[in-house]
Amino acid sequence: MNSVRNVLAIADKELRSYFASPIGYIIIGLFALLFGWFFYVYLTFFVQRSTGMAGMGGGATNINQDMIRYVLMNSAVIILFVMPMITMRTYAEEKRSGTIELLLTSPLTDVQIILGKFFGAMGLYAAMLLVTLLYMGILFIYGNPEWRPIASGYLGLLLMGGCFISLGLLISSLTKNQIVAGVLTFAVFLMLWVINWIGDQSGPTTRVIVNYLSIVDHFDDFARGIIDTKHLVYYLSFITFGLFLTAKSVDSERWRG
Amino acid sequence: MIEVQNITKRYGRTTAVDDVSFRVERGEILGFLGPNGAGKTTTMRILTGYMPPTEGRATVAGYDVFTHPIEAKQRTGYLPETPPLYPDMTVREYLDFVARIKGVPSRERRDRVTSAMQRTHVADMASRHCSKLSKGYRQRVGLAQAIIHNPEVLILDEPTAGLDPKQIIETRELIRGLAGDHTIVLSTHILPEVAQTCQRVVIINRGRVVAIDTPEGLTSRLQGAATLYVQVDAPGVDATETLQGLPGVSRVALSDQRDGVRGYEVESARETDIRREIARAVVSRGWGLLELRPMRMSLEEIFLQVTTEETPEEAVSEQRP
Incomplete structure (x- = not known):
């Protein structure tokens, strides 16, 4: 009970700090804008294609598979670019300003602090995704897409974002400088995204391993409307492992002084 | 507690x-x-x-x-x-x-x-x-x-x-x-x-x-005794008694000895400066006065390092960026 309270206190503080400065608004606005752009491009493309198909007298098109899926897959890439801005300050800024001394001398465990920061960042991320539901609403007004694949797509986005956040927290906990944290986080995210480009060129065994490592690759099935335990396990264990390493990093900092 | x-x-x-x-x-x-x-x-x-x-x-x-x-x-x-x-x-x-x-x-x-x-x-x-x-x-x-x-x-x-x-x-x-x-x-x-x-x-x-x-x-x-270190070149002679006999000296101890050169620790009350008397006594006996300096206790050393007065400048320079 107490530990939940502590986690919530930190999460609340983190979430507020995003909106105390323009950063929260900028991130949400930027994401909504880019998402809207992809939404527009794929919608136009989809409309053209379906009217073309209808003219040829055949070939059903499905808005879930032929449009929404691509919008969500592309938004995964935008998230990859936006996420370092969310996570870079989490630990680095506390260390620089000395407020980490307040947290570490309060009756909180390291895990409570880390979970608080994780859920705080997840809160902002959820707000980002919530705004994009407006676009989906438009589709429901003018058409009748299926909601289940959309729901699984958003679940996938949440989990994928969770991986980015846990990794971002880890990197932020390694430095005092939030710019260093941001750049490093971005580089690592990019690596984890493009790693499957190497996979496509190499032999079958390497490809399987490399594709497995790519965070974005695991999202494909969610976007298609498939919730596969394999991917769930991957994402959840990735998040747990990232948070675990963050705890170790915070603890080792303590020993080094 | x-x-x-x-x-x-x-x-x-x-x-x-x-x-x-x-x-x-x-x-x-x-x-x-x-x-x-x-x-x-x-x-x-x-x-x-x-x-x-x-x-x-x-x-x-x-x-x-x-x-x-x-x-x-x-x-x-x-x-x-x-x-x-x-x-x-x-x-x-x-x-x-x-x-x-x-x-x-x-x-x-x-x-x-x-x-x-x-x-x-x-x-x-x-x-x-x-x-x-x-x-x-x-x-x-x-x-x-x-x-x-x-x-x-x-x-x-x-x-x-x-x-x-x-x-x-x-x-x-x-x-x-x-x-x-x-x-x-x-x-x-x-x-x-x-x-x-x-x-x-x-x-x-x-x-x-x-x-x-x-x-x-x-x-x-801190206001206790002050200690001086005195090194005297007087072959074969122990200067302890001479030093002890000086006014204001409370204690004398031999601290080192080498080739007839002896070092003494001379303790006196803090307020009195007895360096002149020591120098005069040693020289008048025809000995060589090789060294005469105050010895500091470690506690006093610390006190000299810590600020004994408060100045505004000091307060400013202490601010961390």
Whole structure:
């Protein structure tokens, strides 16, 4: 009970700090804008294609598979670019300003602090995704897409974002400088995204391993409307492992002084 | 209330704190005096559970800070060297957040925040952002933060550093006012500060405890004897008696001897300068006076390093960027 309270206190503080400065608004606005752009491009493309198909007298098109899926897959890439801005300050800024001394001398465990920061960042991320539901609403007004694949797509986005956040927290906990944290986080995210480009060129065994490592690759099935335990396990264990390493990093900092 | 036993902290090869032990009784104000870099902050960080010691143990309010950190931290308020403020929060929001993470029940929180602000005289800044506060107010909000959960133990790291003289006086009064309900450890590198606020002083230098005493006790120790070192070239003759016979000399001891050159430690009352008499006595006997210099005790050395006067310049230069 107490530990939940502590986690919530930190999460609340983190979430507020995003909106105390323009950063929260900028991130949400930027994401909504880019998402809207992809939404527009794929919608136009989809409309053209379906009217073309209808003219040829055949070939059903499905808005879930032929449009929404691509919008969500592309938004995964935008998230990859936006996420370092969310996570870079989490630990680095506390260390620089000395407020980490307040947290570490309060009756909180390291895990409570880390979970608080994780859920705080997840809160902002959820707000980002919530705004994009407006676009989906438009589709429901003018058409009748299926909601289940959309729901699984958003679940996938949440989990994928969770991986980015846990990794971002880890990197932020390694430095005092939030710019260093941001750049490093971005580089690592990019690596984890493009790693499957190497996979496509190499032999079958390497490809399987490399594709497995790519965070974005695991999202494909969610976007298609498939919730596969394999991917769930991957994402959840990735998040747990990232948070675990963050705890170790915070603890080792303590020993080094 | 606080017990520190043989604490040592090493960073790699450097030893920041070396075998430090002391006790603080309930309701007492203990001063931690030492020059910059003496190990004061490190000791305090160990006491607050911010970092573990390499060796030794510390208990606060009966709880080992390393094995029962949560219980110990619940009973400790800590003001670090730089007040740990969040710039984008208002003073009230900040104190409310601190109250939350220190485990103050939600129905008491409002009252605790208000009373902490009143006790530290920051109530008029309640809705101002922490980034917009002056140095003096930042320090006081830091103090409000430390007392918000009504801890048994207060640990204050240089609470008056960087304040102007008026603020320093106010802060000291504030600390003395807190003393009844709390056990306080405060660090400083300013000598008069301990004399004015503390009941007992731990003097620390290069990570070691040099002395633990009351301020009065330390003063009288300092006003004790002065020691001179005298080296005399008088082959085959012991000068002890001659030196002993001089007026004002209380004790003479032979400290070294080599090829007929002897070194003596001559003790005298502090106020009297007997160097001229010694020189005259030695020379008039036809001996060679090779060396004559005052010897310093280590305690005195520390006192010379710690600031014995407060100057505004000093206060300014202490501010961390």
